[in-house]
Amino acid sequence: MLNTVLQTAELGMVLTAPTRFGKSAFIDEIEARFKRRKGGVVLRSTMTTGHAKGWENRFYRRLRGEEEGVESLFPQQNPKTALLRHIQNECDKVGSPVVVFALDEAQNLSIPQLDVLKELSENLLNMGHKPFMLLVGQPELLRLRDWLREHLRQDIVQRFMLRATVLRGMNSAADVRVLLRHTDSAVWPENSGRTYTAHFAPAAWTQGWRIEREAEGLWLAFLHHATKLGAGKSPDIGTQFVAQAQLALLQAVGMDAVHDVRRPMTPESSKMKSAVESSGFAESLTLGAKPAEPDDKADAKATRRWLRQTRYT
């Protein structure tokens, strides 16, 4: 899809997803593909809040991909010029005018920062480059877009935020199967000749067990868990939660010397349950949730008990 957007005259797009849905992995993949195919330059950065003195210079350096604290080690007179020259050089090296700014945590972007991005894209267009702002962030980023519309900043919306895409998680057993199949075939550790599954559960692997078989059970276990926590009957589950559960499952099978490899595990099995529980999925749903309603009766009882204990007789 990004390819299609890059063909058009659009200068940016918004990509949102909740935490641990694989946004960073997505940017990694884009970066790797551009590098492999020499289709352009990807400048990756993570946006942070704060507008201390000299933020503009720091922002340009952050856009270049510099880490926090490099400013004092390597002072620059004009970070904007340095960024533009860096882009010129990198584009020259790959022989492509395309430069993609992959801005992670873009919900933290402020209006002045968006203005800087606008100016920067204009500068790059004048230099014959094709800039593209990939704003990746939490779903709140869409609210920022709405806010900009309401406050008559259509110029920014039309430039970078016209197109918005939501990164979906896993929402069927088939999705989970694709991930687990990859675990059965991907080599780990590198150049070892063993697969991920064989590395973590060698005994079960030699007996013919493949984690792909557990896809249905794992998906149902997540589904049960989500229903129990009130997340709806067809939730999107972040890829990283599934990956975490899969790793826990592999470790559990690896440690179980008498694991029954003949039948797939049921969603209610202890291994499945603990794998789903250790994935962090539940915490993501309950964290910051409204605390439980106070139980008036229990409270009254506790007060009476306290009064009894402290009564002076």
Add this chain to the structure above:
Amino acid sequence: MRKLPLTWNPAWFHHGASLWCLAAKIAHVATARVGAVLGLLTGATEQSRVLAWAADRKTISQVCEQLELPDKAATTLALRADPASLEQRQHINLGLRWCPECLASWYHTARFQDRRIRLCPWHRVRLRETCPYCTRSIDPFGRPWRCDHCSQPLVADPEHWLSGFKTKPGHDGLWPRLVPAAILAYEEHEHGVLCRPDKDGELSLKAHGRYLDFWQHAQLYESASALWDTILRDHRDCALQEPYGYYPHYYNLDFACPVAAAGRAVFGQMALDGAMRGAWSHQSVVQTAYVTLPARGAVSLEVRRALLRELPRAWLADSLMLFGEASRLGRTSARWEPHPAAFQGKALIKPWSNGSELVTKRPASWLEATAAFSAEKCPNRKALPGTWDPLKLLLA
């Protein structure tokens, strides 16, 4: 290895190019000072500027790895000299020396920093060592291809740097295996420095009414830096710990470390206090040093250079003896003043065959022994081997 925040293109490297040459290109793109780039690449600081020209092999191989340079680059990025040995360090010029023809194509080789080289072997052009506008020496840690004092560019502004940096310099960058005698300025001789005749030496500097004042001061600065990097290296921290004062020739100098005090006293007389801290100096030569030097036009430029290298050494040796003796007598305060007998420039020059002149010099080992004698009472003195007896060496 941590990835450095440097914009770089391996196509900017041309055979024989110096580390400074690469750092200047990186600094231009990053709108930074060359020193900042060299600091990231080699760990060079203002107090160890010499690392820009003579970094050790390990550092150079790390730089090659960072910048994805070919293996052969490691042999040419820096001079093969030990910056801690005065015998080798004395030939390395800290200030930039360049061939205007080479620099026009953004090329510079570390060999140009060797003071023994007078001409560019490829263009046969005299190497420049001062700003063509203000005649000050060029700080290699300053802005790329620009004089830090007058801000004038040394070459045209690199408007088309993207293609310009990749353009080859017009020669193969191979340094001649046997350096022709015609391009040499001086040679080391058993008893001193054999300076080749150099009629148009001063003419090459003439860009400012006081060109010789600035050039002479730059030479003294080079000599002082070489001494701080070698003989006085272990006492640089002692000198930095001492409270900063006025030139000490007005009153006695209180001291804890006699070697540091000797250094401060001598270089204070020459207005070179900043040399120990690594601060670049743009001043002109001071009267105290000037009176001991031959008049303008009396000697060739290379002879003058040799004398300016010898002057701080002679004064330092004198001062080291004075402070060393004072400390041995239990004194913590002493005063040193330049004595006419400590340095007599004209007496050191001897005519040689083919119009050359020999400038007598004191061996570095003698200076080392003097420093060791004086360092006896230094509170931060490093333990020396039991057989080491500087007094015996001095008497010998």
